[in-house]
Amino acid sequence: MTELEKCMESLIVIFHRYASQDGDGKTLNKKELKKLVENELPGFLATQKNTKTVDCIMKDLDQNKDDKLDFEEFLPLVAGLSMACEKCYVLHEKKGKNISTAMARLDALITNIVDLYLEYAGEQGRLSRDVFKSMLEAETQSPEIRAKVNPEDIDSAMKVVDKNRDDEVNFREFCRCVNVLARSHYQKRTGKTGKGGKGKGGKGGKGGRAARAARKAQGEEDDDDEEEEEEEGEEEEEPAAE
DSSP states (O other), X not given: OOHHXXXXXXXXXXXXXXXGGGSOOSOEEHHHHHHHHHHHOHHHHHTOOOTTHHHHHHHHHOTTOSSEEOHHHHHHHHHHHHHHHHHHHHXXXXXXXXXXXXXXXXXXXXXXXXXXXXXXXXXXXXXXXXHHHHHHHHHOOOHHHHXXXXXXXXXXXXXXXXXXXXXXXXXXXXXXXXXHXXXXXXXXXXXXXXXXXXXXXXXXXXXHHHHHHHHHHTXXXXXXXXXXXXXXXXXXXXXXXX
Protein backbone atom coordinates (compact mmCIF):
# COMPACT_ATOMS: atom_id res chain seq x y z
CA MET A 1 0.00 0.00 0.00
CA THR A 2 1.03 3.63 -0.49
CA GLU A 3 1.66 5.97 2.46
CA LEU A 4 -1.79 7.55 2.12
CA GLU A 5 -3.50 4.17 1.98
CA LYS A 6 -1.56 3.02 5.05
CA CYS A 7 -2.80 6.12 6.90
CA MET A 8 -6.42 5.33 6.06
CA GLU A 9 -5.95 1.67 6.97
CA SER A 10 -4.49 2.68 10.35
CA LEU A 11 -7.37 5.07 11.00
CA ILE A 12 -9.95 2.34 10.39
CA VAL A 13 -8.07 -0.24 12.49
CA ILE A 14 -7.73 2.18 15.41
CA PHE A 15 -11.42 3.11 15.31
CA HIS A 16 -12.56 -0.53 15.31
CA ARG A 17 -10.09 -1.58 17.98
CA TYR A 18 -11.75 0.75 20.48
CA ALA A 19 -15.29 0.48 19.11
CA SER A 20 -15.18 -3.30 19.63
CA GLN A 21 -14.44 -3.14 23.35
CA ASP A 22 -18.14 -3.30 24.27
CA GLY A 23 -18.87 -5.96 21.64
CA ASP A 24 -20.53 -3.48 19.27
CA GLY A 25 -17.68 -2.71 16.89
CA LYS A 26 -19.65 -0.09 14.96
CA THR A 27 -19.59 2.93 17.29
CA LEU A 28 -17.55 4.50 20.08
CA ASN A 29 -19.35 5.12 23.34
CA LYS A 30 -17.98 7.76 25.71
CA LYS A 31 -15.86 5.26 27.66
CA GLU A 32 -14.30 3.91 24.45
CA LEU A 33 -13.72 7.42 23.09
CA LYS A 34 -11.99 8.39 26.33
CA LYS A 35 -9.64 5.38 26.08
CA LEU A 36 -8.91 6.17 22.43
CA VAL A 37 -8.04 9.81 23.18
CA GLU A 38 -5.95 8.88 26.23
CA ASN A 39 -3.98 6.16 24.41
CA GLU A 40 -3.82 7.46 20.84
CA LEU A 41 -3.81 11.25 21.32
CA PRO A 42 -1.80 11.86 24.49
CA GLY A 43 -0.16 14.95 23.01
CA PHE A 44 -3.53 16.57 22.33
CA LEU A 45 -4.94 15.58 25.72
CA ALA A 46 -1.92 17.00 27.53
CA THR A 47 -2.69 20.47 26.14
CA GLN A 48 -6.24 20.48 27.46
CA LYS A 49 -7.07 22.42 30.62
CA ASN A 50 -10.71 21.34 30.59
CA THR A 51 -11.16 18.11 32.57
CA LYS A 52 -14.28 17.37 30.51
CA THR A 53 -12.50 17.39 27.14
CA VAL A 54 -13.92 14.00 26.11
CA ASP A 55 -17.45 15.13 27.03
CA CYS A 56 -17.01 18.21 24.83
CA ILE A 57 -15.70 16.13 21.91
CA MET A 58 -18.64 13.73 22.19
CA LYS A 59 -21.14 16.60 22.31
CA ASP A 60 -19.63 18.34 19.28
CA LEU A 61 -19.28 15.26 17.06
CA ASP A 62 -22.39 13.25 18.03
CA GLN A 63 -24.70 14.47 15.26
CA ASN A 64 -27.66 12.17 16.00
CA LYS A 65 -27.37 12.62 19.79
CA ASP A 66 -27.26 8.89 20.62
CA ASP A 67 -24.19 9.29 22.89
CA LYS A 68 -22.09 7.29 20.42
CA LEU A 69 -19.82 8.11 17.49
CA ASP A 70 -19.95 6.15 14.27
CA PHE A 71 -17.00 6.26 11.88
CA GLU A 72 -18.23 9.27 9.92
CA GLU A 73 -18.87 11.25 13.09
CA PHE A 74 -15.35 10.36 14.29
CA LEU A 75 -13.55 11.57 11.14
CA PRO A 76 -13.94 15.36 11.74
CA LEU A 77 -11.91 15.01 14.95
CA VAL A 78 -8.98 13.62 12.95
CA ALA A 79 -9.41 16.30 10.27
CA GLY A 80 -9.48 19.09 12.84
CA LEU A 81 -6.40 17.83 14.63
CA SER A 82 -4.61 17.37 11.31
CA MET A 83 -5.19 21.04 10.50
CA ALA A 84 -3.87 22.05 13.91
CA CYS A 85 -0.82 19.79 13.56
CA GLU A 86 -0.03 21.19 10.10
CA LYS A 87 0.19 24.71 11.53
CA CYS A 88 2.29 23.44 14.43
CA TYR A 89 4.57 21.55 12.03
CA VAL A 90 5.18 24.62 9.88
CA LEU A 91 5.87 26.73 12.98
CA HIS A 92 8.43 24.21 14.27
CA GLU A 93 10.12 24.04 10.87
CA LYS A 94 10.51 27.83 10.81
CA LYS A 95 12.12 27.68 14.25
CA GLY A 96 14.39 24.82 13.16
CA LYS A 97 12.98 22.42 15.72
CA ASN A 98 12.33 18.70 15.25
CA ILE A 99 9.04 17.15 16.24
CA SER A 100 9.44 14.07 18.46
CA THR A 101 9.06 10.73 16.74
CA ALA A 102 7.89 9.03 19.94
CA MET A 103 4.21 9.27 19.06
CA ALA A 104 1.11 7.18 19.64
CA ARG A 105 -0.49 5.62 16.57
CA LEU A 106 -3.14 8.25 15.91
CA ASP A 107 -0.60 11.02 16.54
CA ALA A 108 1.69 9.33 13.99
CA LEU A 109 -1.14 8.90 11.49
CA ILE A 110 -2.05 12.61 11.66
CA THR A 111 1.63 13.56 11.30
CA ASN A 112 1.96 11.29 8.25
CA ILE A 113 -1.00 13.02 6.58
CA VAL A 114 0.60 16.41 7.23
CA ASP A 115 4.02 15.19 6.01
CA LEU A 116 2.50 13.85 2.80
CA TYR A 117 0.78 17.13 2.04
CA LEU A 118 3.86 19.26 2.80
CA GLU A 119 6.08 16.99 0.69
CA TYR A 120 4.02 17.74 -2.41
CA ALA A 121 2.95 21.30 -1.55
CA GLY A 122 6.54 22.50 -1.16
CA GLU A 123 7.25 26.19 -0.62
CA GLN A 124 4.03 27.21 -2.33
CA GLY A 125 2.00 25.63 0.47
CA ARG A 126 -0.71 24.45 -1.92
CA LEU A 127 -1.17 21.70 -4.49
CA SER A 128 -1.54 22.84 -8.08
CA ARG A 129 -3.72 20.77 -10.40
CA ASP A 130 -0.65 19.02 -11.90
CA VAL A 131 0.95 18.38 -8.50
CA PHE A 132 -2.33 17.03 -7.11
CA LYS A 133 -2.54 14.68 -10.09
CA SER A 134 1.05 13.52 -9.51
CA MET A 135 0.29 12.89 -5.84
CA LEU A 136 -2.78 10.80 -6.67
CA GLU A 137 -0.80 8.78 -9.22
CA ALA A 138 2.00 8.07 -6.75
CA GLU A 139 0.07 7.70 -3.50
CA THR A 140 -3.10 5.83 -4.48
CA GLN A 141 -3.38 2.37 -6.01
CA SER A 142 -6.59 0.63 -4.95
CA PRO A 143 -9.52 0.76 -7.44
CA GLU A 144 -12.13 1.79 -4.85
CA ILE A 145 -10.07 4.85 -3.90
CA ARG A 146 -9.39 5.82 -7.51
CA ALA A 147 -13.13 5.50 -8.16
CA LYS A 148 -13.52 8.55 -5.91
CA VAL A 149 -10.59 10.71 -7.06
CA ASN A 150 -8.98 9.33 -10.20
CA PRO A 151 -5.79 10.98 -11.50
CA GLU A 152 -6.80 9.91 -15.02
CA ASP A 153 -9.87 12.16 -14.67
CA ILE A 154 -8.30 15.12 -12.87
CA ASP A 155 -11.16 17.47 -13.79
CA SER A 156 -13.66 15.33 -11.85
CA ALA A 157 -11.20 14.86 -8.99
CA MET A 158 -10.71 18.63 -8.68
CA LYS A 159 -14.48 19.15 -8.74
CA VAL A 160 -14.77 16.92 -5.67
CA VAL A 161 -11.86 18.47 -3.75
CA ASP A 162 -11.40 22.08 -4.93
CA LYS A 163 -14.34 23.73 -3.12
CA ASN A 164 -13.23 27.35 -3.57
CA ARG A 165 -12.63 26.78 -7.31
CA ASP A 166 -9.18 28.37 -7.41
CA ASP A 167 -7.71 25.40 -9.32
CA GLU A 168 -5.51 24.52 -6.32
CA VAL A 169 -5.87 22.24 -3.31
CA ASN A 170 -5.19 23.82 0.09
CA PHE A 171 -4.69 21.78 3.25
CA ARG A 172 -8.31 22.03 4.37
CA GLU A 173 -9.42 20.73 0.97
CA PHE A 174 -6.81 17.98 1.17
CA CYS A 175 -8.26 16.91 4.55
CA ARG A 176 -11.69 16.75 2.93
CA CYS A 177 -10.19 14.51 0.24
CA VAL A 178 -8.69 12.18 2.89
CA ASN A 179 -12.09 12.16 4.62
CA VAL A 180 -13.83 11.02 1.42
CA LEU A 181 -11.18 8.37 0.70
CA ALA A 182 -11.24 7.06 4.28
CA ARG A 183 -15.01 6.61 4.15
CA SER A 184 -14.64 4.76 0.84
CA HIS A 185 -11.97 2.46 2.30
CA TYR A 186 -14.08 1.90 5.41
CA GLN A 187 -17.07 0.88 3.29
CA LYS A 188 -14.85 -1.49 1.27
CA ARG A 189 -13.50 -3.18 4.42
CA THR A 190 -16.72 -3.41 6.41
CA GLY A 191 -19.54 -3.29 3.86
CA LYS A 192 -21.02 -0.39 5.87
CA THR A 193 -21.23 3.31 5.04
CA GLY A 194 -20.15 4.44 8.51
CA LYS A 195 -23.15 6.75 8.70
CA GLY A 196 -25.55 6.86 11.62
CA GLY A 197 -28.92 8.56 11.73
CA LYS A 198 -28.44 12.29 11.34
CA GLY A 199 -29.97 14.61 13.86
CA LYS A 200 -29.93 18.39 13.62
CA GLY A 201 -26.30 19.24 14.03
CA GLY A 202 -26.92 22.99 14.10
CA LYS A 203 -24.22 25.49 13.35
CA GLY A 204 -21.49 23.12 14.37
CA GLY A 205 -22.63 20.39 11.95
CA LYS A 206 -20.13 17.85 10.58
CA GLY A 207 -17.81 18.51 13.49
CA GLY A 208 -17.20 22.17 12.57
CA ARG A 209 -17.01 23.35 16.18
CA ALA A 210 -14.90 20.33 17.11
CA ALA A 211 -12.43 21.08 14.32
CA ARG A 212 -12.09 24.71 15.41
CA ALA A 213 -11.80 23.69 19.06
CA ALA A 214 -9.03 21.22 18.17
CA ARG A 215 -7.04 23.90 16.38
CA LYS A 216 -7.47 26.42 19.19
CA ALA A 217 -6.38 23.77 21.69
CA GLN A 218 -3.05 23.70 19.88
CA GLY A 219 -2.65 27.46 20.40
CA GLU A 220 -3.83 28.46 16.93
CA GLU A 221 -6.38 31.25 16.49
CA ASP A 222 -9.02 30.64 13.83
CA ASP A 223 -8.88 33.64 11.52
CA ASP A 224 -11.30 32.38 8.91
CA ASP A 225 -14.46 31.22 10.70
CA GLU A 226 -16.65 32.59 7.91
CA GLU A 227 -14.90 30.43 5.31
CA GLU A 228 -15.23 27.36 7.51
CA GLU A 229 -18.94 27.94 8.10
CA GLU A 230 -19.44 28.14 4.34
CA GLU A 231 -17.50 24.89 3.93
CA GLU A 232 -19.62 23.17 6.57
CA GLY A 233 -22.65 23.91 4.40
CA GLU A 234 -20.87 22.61 1.33
CA GLU A 235 -19.96 19.35 3.09
CA GLU A 236 -23.64 18.43 3.24
CA GLU A 237 -23.34 17.85 -0.51
CA GLU A 238 -20.27 15.59 -0.26
CA PRO A 239 -22.06 12.21 -0.26
CA ALA A 240 -23.60 13.12 -3.62
CA ALA A 241 -20.17 14.09 -4.94
CA GLU A 242 -18.81 10.66 -4.02
